[in-house]
Amino acid sequence: MPSDLTTNTAVRGPSGPRTGWTPPQWVATTALLMPTYAWLTLAVLLPLLTMFCFSFLSATPMGKAPIVFTLKQYRAFIDQPYLLNIGWTSLVIGFWTTLLCAVFGFLAAVALSRATFGRMRETLLILILLPFWTNGLVRVFSWTMVLRENGFLDNLLHLVAPDAGSISFLYTRYAVVLGLVHGYLPYMILTCYIALITIDDAIIEAAVSLGARWWTVLFKILVPMAAPGLISGCVLIFVPVIGSFMEPRILGGKVGVTMGTVIEDQFTQAFNWPLGAALSFTLLAVVLAIFATFSGVLKRGAAA
Amino acid sequence: MTNVKVNSVAKTYGSVPVLRDITTEFPEGSFTSLLGPSGSGKTTLLRIVAGFIKPDEGIVMIGNSDVTEVPVWGRNIGMMFQSYALFPHMTVEQNVAFGLERRGIKGVEAKKQANQALEMVHLPDFGKRYPKQLSGGQQQRVALARAMVIKPSVLLLDEPLSALDRRLRQEMQVELLRIQRESGLTTIFVTHDQEEALTLSDKIAILDKGRIVQIGEPGEVYEKPLTRFAAEFLGDSNFLKGKVEGGAVRLADGTVVRASGALPADGADVTLAVRPEKMSVVSSLEEASNSIRARITTVIYAGQALSYLLVTPGGLQLKLFAQNKDGRVLSEGEVVTLAWSPEHTIAVAE
DSSP: OOOOGGGSOOOOOSOSOOOOOOOOHHHHHHHHHHHHHHHHIIIIIHHHHHHHHHTTBSSOTTSSSOOOBOSGGGGHHHHOTHHHHHHHHHHHHHHHHHHHHHHHHHHHHHHHHHOOSTTHHHHHHHHHHGGGGSOHHHHHHHHHHHHSTTSHHHHHHHHHOTTOOOOOOTTSHHHHHHHHHHHHHHHHHHHHHHHHHTSOHHHHHHHHHTTOOHHHIIIIIIHHHTHHHHHHHHHHHHHHHHTOOHHHHHHHGGGOOOHHHHHHHHHHTSOOHHHHHHHHHHHHHHHHHHHHHHHHHHHHHHHO | OOOEEEEEEEEEETTEEEEEEEEEEEOTTOEEEEEOOTTSSHHHHHHHHHTSSOOSEEEEEETTEEOTTSOGGGSOEEEEOTTOOOOTTSOHHHHHHHHHHHTTOOHHHHHHHHHHHHHHTTOTTOTTSOGGGSOHHHHHHHHHHHHHTTOOSEEEEESTTTTSOHHHHHHHHHHHHHHHHHHTOEEEEEESOHHHHHHHOSEEEEEETTEEEEEEOHHHHHHSOSBHHHHHHSSOOEEEEEEEETTEEEETTSOEEOOBSOOOOTTOEEEEEEOGGGOEEESSOOTTSEEEEEEEEEEEEETTEEEEEEEOTTOOEEEEEEESOSSOOOOTTOEEEEEEOGGGOEEEBO
């Protein structure tokens, strides 16, 4: 029998890459996080801290008025009860905007993630992102063109029913919510879309093969499985919406007085920075309280 | 328990025909494998039976009803997927009970039936766990329980064992076969693994380019392949080309080979298929056998089995499989006489 020894690998000397000194894991982690944290400290934490200090002052530290430390700015809600109403308005607007974004955004994301025909998905994604590329102010003002009396909406209605009255709802809360939904919907679509595309088609097919109709697939499979995306979308929208001031001001007119506009007024019109800062931090506390209350529900949803 | 029939089913994607005029029956209680390379249309055929794809032409019957227009959720099918496709946000028990709830069976009764199904797949205490806490094999068992618990009319398996490792796959094959036999459920099984198809099936359908090239019992399809493709795809084959001459076949190098079955008329070109394990090395020529001399070019030692690659003086490449029985291993360069029975020499269509 011929010897197979020749095919055996000969004994080789030590080879392979040299192993030099490798820094411990935490060094790499720190090095990777440093730029971000340095930036956050500089750009977010420091200004925020300054504002926090301001909120305890009696007046903006730029005039000649004497400055003393005080807690009176935080009593604004007690001293001026109309602020409570405004705060409530902001929360209601925030709630409806987030809800509408969640419903429309999720459905759009489902459509997007299910669209497999040719380049349909890319096209739809671009159409959704397109508004992002135009200036926010322009987008909001363009809504006034649509919603005002004898605007685009009225003209459209009069094409169908020439004798109908005006259905203009500019300068109402509906207009504010409409504008906000328009502005923030892409966030929801994107977060939900990212969550939805990770769902294996076979899971949906399995559900259908077991007898599930579309609503069962939607509510028992897609919504719970994409809950993390839905929740992060809600957080991403709710927080800026209740502090928004541009949309309420332009589309809400007289009824568009929200916490956002009040705070903005303190900084730009009344020049009362301490009050503005105090209101901002109160708002932040309310938002955190709301998230804390629902965190149990959110966690359960996100665990899926 | 019901049979499944497809009649003149055709499907085209764009200008590419995926299935062409498929007519076949999956008898009641049978286990049929759809075997073919990727792109042969086997998965498309399964998905047409399931209802995920609507055929361009033809009808699908489950039992006595035409289900061609019935949506998937109305077909009462049990289905298993390669990726397990368990619902990750539900417990094992909730997964299994999902189909029951869709049928209006809820609460205690659903729980009871789900746990019975889990017992059937030997996972009785796993109900409260989540799929990600289970191994691949366990997940596939849950998927089987989930498909079976709804008492489907037909069980459709889309390469369910392909993601498992070899040992686990063999274990699941036994399990699958036991449960299928006990339930007597008509089963259609898509696979590209010929060994799996041979072990599991009552019937094998070999698909190529959107057509069923041969359908029959595993032994029949293996021993009597009708086409070169069938002979090559299921198992391995040596192909001998020649001309028919007086009831036998004369190869290009002059060797006369006798074959079983009908041959075309004298003078016609013909291809003969011989399984490599049907050939053996002999020391003396036997009158009844076909034989050819060849030189060994490569020896592949695989423990229990040996395979040799050989070449004849006429340049014909041959393969030979032998059991490692008597410890004798032939060496490269040796010239041997190969003999095989005419019974194992099958004329196949190109």
